[in-house]
Amino acid sequence: MKEITQQDYLEFIEDQPSVIIEDVEIPLHKKRKIKTYGPPQDYTPERTTVWSFPDRGNWASHKGNYRGNWSPYIPRNLILKYTQKGNWVLDQMMGSGTTLVEAKLLERNAIGVDINLDAVMITRDRLSFSYDSPEYKEPIIKTYRGDARNLDKIDDESVDLIATHPPYANIISYTRSKKLSDDLSQLPFEEYLKGMRKVAKESFRVLKPGKTCAILIGDTRKHKHYIPISSRVMQTFLDVDFILKEDIIKLQWNMKTTRERWRAKEYEFYLIGHEHIFVFKKPENDKEYKKYKFSTRWW
Numbered sequence: 001m002k003e004i005t006q007q008d009y010l011e012f013i014e015d016q017p018s019v020i021i022e023d024v025e026i027p028l029h030k031k032r033k034i035k036t037y038g039p040p041q042d043y044t045p046e047r048t049t050v051w052s053f054p055d056r057g058n059w060a061s062h063k064g065n066y067r068g069n070w071s072p073y074i075p076r077n078l079i080l081k082y083t084q085k086g087n088w089v090l091d092q093m094m095g096s097g098t099t100l101v102e103a104k105l106l107e108r109n110a111i112g113v114d115i116n117l118d119a120v121m122i123t124r125d126r127l128s129f130s131y132d133s134p135e136y137k138e139p140i141i142k143t144y145r146g147d148a149r150n151l152d153k154i155d156d157e158s159v160d161l162i163a164t165h166p167p168y169a170n171i172i173s174y175t176r177s178k179k180l181s182d183d184l185s186q187l188p189f190e191e192y193l194k195g196m197r198k199v200a201k202e203s204f205r206v207l208k209p210g211k212t213c214a215i216l217i218g219d220t221r222k223h224k225h226y227i228p229i230s231s232r233v234m235q236t237f238l239d240v241d242f243i244l245k246e247d248i249i250k251l252q253w254n255m256k257t258t259r260e261r262w263r264a265k266e267y268e269f270y271l272i273g274h275e276h277i278f279v280f281k282k283p284e285n286d287k288e289y290k291k292y293k294f295s296t297r298w299w
């Protein structure tokens with residue numbers, strides 16, 4: 001991992017006013033005007049295991065123009081439910097930094113990592129706003145270029161919440177044109193799963209006992225049959241001794257950029273309209289883990 005500071009970002013944008021993530025050019029601004037610093041007034045945190053955000057959320061610096069970014073409502077819900085002000089949040093595949101922007105708005109310290117330096121610069125760009133609100137205390141936010149399989153700059157048992165959104169195997173590529181071989185979206189499926197197992201192991205190491213790790217992950221269809229990426233990834237987290245707390249179904253609205261592209265008007269199958277948010281807990285201790293294993297021994 002290599003830390004990328006605000007100074008690194010300012011030097012970067014001096015000769016690079018934008019970055020390109022595959023075919024999308026994303027401008028980098030020194031200053032931005034923010035209209036609103038949070039979701040609409042009628043926002044209430046989710047109460048059930050089905051989440052749906054038809055309006056994906058564009059407050060603060062959220063833009064929605066990074067490939068496969070997640071709606072800010074997702075990290076907001078997770079941060080509010082599983083952390084307190086001043087806790088540490090980690091997103092080790094942060095993309096455009098949606099999680100970090102939410103952590104900043106909600107006064108949580110945060111660490112963000114991405115394999116792609118351009119993504120780190122977009123994140124720093126999205127974090128470049130000041131939030132003046134009575135009693136607001138600016139949290140510490142650190143960003144790194146690094147590999148989620150090896151979080152060598154993060155101490156054991158130092159993080160309160162992991163909220164992250166890995167590539168869905170190689171369904172959407174983030175760096176094909178840059179040929180970044182450490183990008184998990186560049187790997188064949190079985191290699192990707194081995195990589196996700198390492199991600200799970202590192203997540204377990206850095207998380208404090210009793211704390212939460214949440215991932216958003218979706219499935220796809222190939223040759224008209226269903227590929228259960230999410231179930232296979234979930235298993236890698238269970239394999240390294242996480243306990244499953246929740247399987248939240250997140251409905252998908254923007255079906256234009258769905259992972260499936262079929263040309264016919266009628267299909268013999270249903271278009272995939274959901275993803276999974278798996279919420280795992282690192283057991284407090286052996287006793288809790290054994291109790292969980294015992295209750296699931298019929299698996």
Ligand SMILES: C[S@@+](CC[C@H](N)C(=O)[O-])C[C@H]1O[C@@H](n2cnc3c(N)ncnc32)[C@H](O)[C@@H]1O
Pocket residue numbers: 066067068069070071092093094095096097098099113114115116119146147148149164165166167168174182183184185
């Ligand atoms: C689904 S995107 C995350 C989008 C993010 N939630 C957002 O809102 O912008 C997945 C990210 O994982 C990154 N990635 C892929 N392989 C990685 C690795 N080995 N370590 C860290 N990041 C990786 C990609 O560069 C990409 O930005």
